[in-house]
Amino acid sequence: MLYPLSILSLLLLALIHLTHGANYIPFEPKDTISFETRAYWMRRANAALAELNSPCPFTAFGTVIVNHTATSDEYPHGKLVCMSVNQNQQKGNPTLHGEISGINNCSDILTDPKGEYKLSPQETLQAWKTLSLYTNAEPCPMCASAIRWSGFAECIYGTSIDTLVEKGWSQISLSSEDVFEESEGLPSKTSNFPCPSGCSRAAKSGYCEAVVAQQGKSEL
Numbered sequence: 001m002l003y004p005l006s007i008l009s010l011l012l013l014a015l016i017h018l019t020h021g022a023n024y025i026p027f028e029p030k031d032t033i034s035f036e037t038r039a040y041w042m043r044r045a046n047a048a049l050a051e052l053n054s055p056c057p058f059t060a061f062g063t064v065i066v067n068h069t070a071t072s073d074e075y076p077h078g079k080l081v082c083m084s085v086n087q088n089q090q091k092g093n094p095t096l097h098g099e100i101s102g103i104n105n106c107s108d109i110l111t112d113p114k115g116e117y118k119l120s121p122q123e124t125l126q127a128w129k130t131l132s133l134y135t136n137a138e139p140c141p142m143c144a145s146a147i148r149w150s151g152f153a154e155c156i157y158g159t160s161i162d163t164l165v166e167k168g169w170s171q172i173s174l175s176s177e178d179v180f181e182e183s184e185g186l187p188s189k190t191s192n193f194p195c196p197s198g199c200s201r202a203a204k205s206g207y208c209e210a211v212v213a214q215q216g217k218s219e220l
């Protein structure tokens with residue numbers, strides 16, 4: 001016969017086994033966009049630096065804003081709505097990081113009465129929900145907040161904040177994941193993709209690595 005305390009111990013042990021012994025899979029939004037398409041747009045974000053600024057920009061941060069719902073034979077990777085780069089040095093405005101400068105550019109393009117879209121301000125506020133923002137470096141807390149207030153469908157970034165700090169860039173040490181997590185009270189949702197499908201960003205290295213390689217390591 002088991003005493004109540006022993007039964008409680010067994011239940012606790014079973015609970016510990018279930019929560020720690022089982023393969024725990026953290027929630028991650030499902031990435032339905034191919035690696036090829038993700039890589040194409042991340043390269044366009046890099047290329048925006050030379051196209052809009054200089055082949056040797058002082059602040060090497062570029063952004064492209066893409067409509068993946070507009071994929072067609074003409075636009076197999078989705079359609080570019082606008083792009084931008086960090087404009088601090090050009091405009092003297094410290095808030096014009098690549099992402100916020102990109103949002104400003106897209107807003108002008110989407111609402112231009114003589115442009116392609118001719119959206120009203122209200123229609124533009126709804127349009128962000130269908131767009132994806134690619135930035136070659138992880139959004140800082142200011143930009144991550146702007147991305148969440150905009151309500152983008154997706155945010156995809158390249159270099160992590162930790163790596164930027166490691167390379168000597170001054171940064172506010174708050175990850176975009178943390179900002180996104182704390183913004184769950186906003187009505188919109190934004191999927192944050194730090195890596196293309198099939199890869200995962202290792203906490204220590206800060207780089208995207210193949211998931212297969214990570215699983216191999218964990219089995220050692």
Ligand SMILES: [Zn+2]
Nearest residue numbers: 097139140143
């Ligand atoms: Zn920023």
